[in-house]
Amino acid sequence: MYLYRASWVVATGVLLAAATTSAVAQNSLPGYRLESRRRLGGDGGWDYLAFDTVGHRLFIARQNRVMVVNPSDGKVLGEITGLDGAHGIAFVYETGHGFITSGRDSTVTMFDLETLHVLGKTTAGVDADAILYDPASKRVFTFNGDARSSTVINPVSGKRIGSIDLGAEPEFGVSAGNGKLYVNLTKKGTVVEIDAVAMRITRQWSVAPCQSSTGLAIDRSTHRLFSVCRNKIMAISDVTHGRLITTLPIGGGVDAAVFDPRTHNVFSSNGDGTLTVVHEDSRDHFSVTQTVPTMAGARTMALNPSTHKIYLVTAEFGPPPAESTATNRHRRPPILPGSFTLLVVGSGIR
Numbered sequence: 001m002y003l004y005r006a007s008w009v010v011a012t013g014v015l016l017a018a019a020t021t022s023a024v025a026q027n028s029l030p031g032y033r034l035e036s037r038r039r040l041g042g043d044g045g046w047d048y049l050a051f052d053t054v055g056h057r058l059f060i061a062r063q064n065r066v067m068v069v070n071p072s073d074g075k076v077l078g079e080i081t082g083l084d085g086a087h088g089i090a091f092v093y094e095t096g097h098g099f100i101t102s103g104r105d106s107t108v109t110m111f112d113l114e115t116l117h118v119l120g121k122t123t124a125g126v127d128a129d130a131i132l133y134d135p136a137s138k139r140v141f142t143f144n145g146d147a148r149s150s151t152v153i154n155p156v157s158g159k160r161i162g163s164i165d166l167g168a169e170p171e172f173g174v175s176a177g178n179g180k181l182y183v184n185l186t187k188k189g190t191v192v193e194i195d196a197v198a199m200r201i202t203r204q205w206s207v208a209p210c211q212s213s214t215g216l217a218i219d220r221s222t223h224r225l226f227s228v229c230r231n232k233i234m235a236i237s238d239v240t241h242g243r244l245i246t247t248l249p250i251g252g253g254v255d256a257a258v259f260d261p262r263t264h265n266v267f268s269s270n271g272d273g274t275l276t277v278v279h280e281d282s283r284d285h286f287s288v289t290q291t292v293p294t295m296a297g298a299r300t301m302a303l304n305p306s307t308h309k310i311y312l313v314t315a316e317f318g319p320p321p322a323e324s325t326a327t328n329r330h331r332r333p334p335i336l337p338g339s340f341t342l343l344v345v346g347s348g349i350r
Contacts, residue, residue, distance in 0.1 A: 032277055032292045032310070035346045038074030041338045042067065046313055048130070048256075049302035050089035055113065058302060058311055058342075059098075061086035066100055068116060071304070071311055074342055078116045083109060088131035090140060092155040099153065101128040101142050108142060108151070110158035122160045124151035130172045136179040137196035143170035143183055150183070152199055162199050166192060172216040172256070174225070182239065184213035184227050191216075191225060191237055205242040210235035215257035217266055222283045228257045228268045234278060236286060248288055250276040255299035260308055263349065265289075269312055271299035275345060294343055310345040 044063035051058055051071075058071040066080040066089060085104030091113065092099070100109045106126050110119045125144030133140050133155065140153040141164075148169055152162040166185065170192075173183035181194040185204070189211065192204040207213060212230035219226075223239040233247045234257070253271025260267070266286075268276040275298075277290040297314035304311070316339035320332065 032275070032290055032345050032347045034292065034294055034343060035309075036344045037295075038342045038344070039338065040067065040069065040074060040076065040313070040340050040342050042340055043335075043337070045335070046340070047087045047300060048089055049300050049311055049313060050091065051302040051304050051311065052091060052113070053305065054091075054093055056304075059089045060313055060342075061089060061100070069342065071309070071342070071344065080109070080111050080116050080118065082118060087129045088142070090131045090133045092133045092140065094138075095155050097155055097158065099131055099133075099140050099155075099158070101131045103127050103129055103145075106144070106147075108140075108153060108158070108160075120158045122153060122158055124153075124160065125149040125163065130170070132173055132175055132181070134175040134179070134181060134196045136175070136177060139196060141173065141181060141194075141196070143173050145169045145171075150194065164194060164199050164201070166201070171214045174216050174218040176218060176223075176239065177220055180239075182216065182218065182225055184216050186213050189213070191227060193239075193242070203242050205237070205244070207235040207237060207244050209233065209247065214255050215268070217257040217259040219259050219261065219264070219266075219280060221261065222280065224280070224283065226257050226259060226266045226278070228254045230254060234266070234268055234276070238284075245284055246286060248278055248286055250278075250288075251291065253299055256301050258301060258303040258310070260303060260305065262305070263308060267301065267303070267310055269294070269299050269301040269310075271297055273298065275301075275310065275312070292345055294345065295341070298343055308347060308349040312343040312345065314341055314343065315339045316341075 047061040058069045060067045068078045087101045090099045124142045125147030127146035130143040142151040150164040168185040168188040171184040171186045190204045210229035213227045215228045217226040225237040227235040250268040251270030251274035256269045264280040266278040273296040275292040295314045298312040301312045316336040317333040
């Protein structure tokens, strides 16, 4: 799920932003804008971001490490190293541990949240990618793309305690907080429900016409799921009845989705250089209220629920190579040295 994939998509959000300005005004909703860009630098691609709500730090997966950043000033506070294809990051505050998936060696690294010191590793499924902590079952779950599975980990010991066969490639997952997990099965075009205690699938339903679903967000109060899809739509599901409610247009090259429970806004971060803002008008009615210009390649994000700021990362790119090579078969453009950048989107909400 690396951001480097397709990150050269040209930004098209400026025109869309102008078209949605009136919608924001009509709904009296807060208008979002790109507040700042901060150069972080450093080599390598990137994937997930995770916001530490206790330590007020931003964790950014960077291939062979995780950068830990003060989002207020962009200062790098430390790094967690020794990773091989870093993807997802999860926090377990009860144990003081954090967890990172590495896709290339299919491992999960446990680290100390205070010191950032690595405490140990355990083997997950092949292509370990997204990860989450479920507070109801008190377990950590990874979602392994090529293995088509979820690995279950004890958050105290950091050891693997089980595996769940998902039957298709998972992307992102969320916890409902009641012992149920929900996961996008990207190629199958469904959402699957998992009983976190029993470690088994209990239901699944189609989110067609969604194709290649990636990010997933949840409103626990209304029991609504938001799947973002590579064919430029957001598919909204009713968890209670296991059915699709509606779809809405989003930008291209999407990878992540987040939900802000205070504003009832859902965000889709798109590699075309836009951030789509969808408002939950009611349980079954939703509207696109804004398309915020960001930067091309900014397709993963994290939300600070206290300040309501959105953090995204991307970089600047050179021209794509004329021919494919063994290490660049898809002719991806090179990242320009030192150009890795943190973007902060805000609305003035307090």
